[in-house]
Amino acid sequence: MLRCDVVADGDGLLLPGPPTQVGLRFVPGPAAAEHLHRLHLHLTSASLAHQQDTVASALAIGARHVDVGQRPEEGHVVLVDPGGNYFCVIEPGNGYLAGTGFFGEVACVGTRDVGLFWSAALNWPLVWDRDQETAVQSPLGGTKVAWGGQPLAAKIARSAQRFLLTAPGGDLRAEIDRLVSLGAAIVSIGGDGSAELVDVDGNEFLLRPA
The missing domain is CATH 3.10.180.10 (2,3-Dihydroxybiphenyl 1,2-Dioxygenase, domain 1)
Structure with a gap:
């Protein structure tokens, strides 16, 4: 989906990101329980045709549609990959993700405090801090990492992500x-x-x- 090289990395596979994109690493393990889905990915679209092509390409390699309560009038498409990881293909014209590139965002469930923590931990500036929602982004730009969606569900097991x-x-x-x-x-x-x-x-x- 992200059109990048896959690199063997210990017991997993690494999709390294360029300087402005977050990398992803996948390791074998059980599918995440529903309450442990604390993050999902947002892919951007340059046009409606591009969005439709991205969705079709994802479905062709094993993704499927999933209903998480999205409304019919909402323009994004919610999918789940073969490993049970959720991702959204965002409609064109989304100003918030403008300029981030195709891999627009890692969207996490979390408090404002955790957003502030990760801003300091990564040395990435806050680019959004409103209504208890936060987002950080590399000083070079690219993929955002965001937190929101309180209250948090009780955490009863280790996070899969x-x-x-x-x-x-x-x-x-x-x-x-x-x-x-x-x-x-x-x-x-x-x-x-x-x-x-x-x-x-x-x-x-x-x-x-x-």
Whole structure:
């Protein structure tokens, strides 16, 4: 869908993003339970024909339509991939995602506090902060990462979808300490210094060497 190279990465497959696009990594595992779908992707459209082509291409390689309560008059199309991950193909003319590129947004369920945490953790500026909804974006532009949709559903299991960070300069201990100072909590630290942490909303994320 994203028309990028796939790279083997340990037990998973990595779709690395260019400087202005978030990369994605997929690993084997059980399908996420419904309450653990705390993020989904937004793909943009340059025209109605482009949107229709994107939807048709997705359906041809295993996606399917899904009803999440969207209204008939809404212009976006909601799909789910073969791994149970939701994504939306956004209608053309969406000003909020203008200039982001085809992979427009990672849309997460979360509080304003978690948006502020990730802004500081990634050193990405807030580009949206309104009505308890936040979004950050690389200083170079490109894919946005957004949070909203309170109240959060009770979290009763580990998240199937997580952020993966690499330590700048390779100093894992210093980066762990920095993230903890911002409000993260350590879950575990591996023998190589890599770590699993949780953010201020309790979402697991991983930190590993570059």
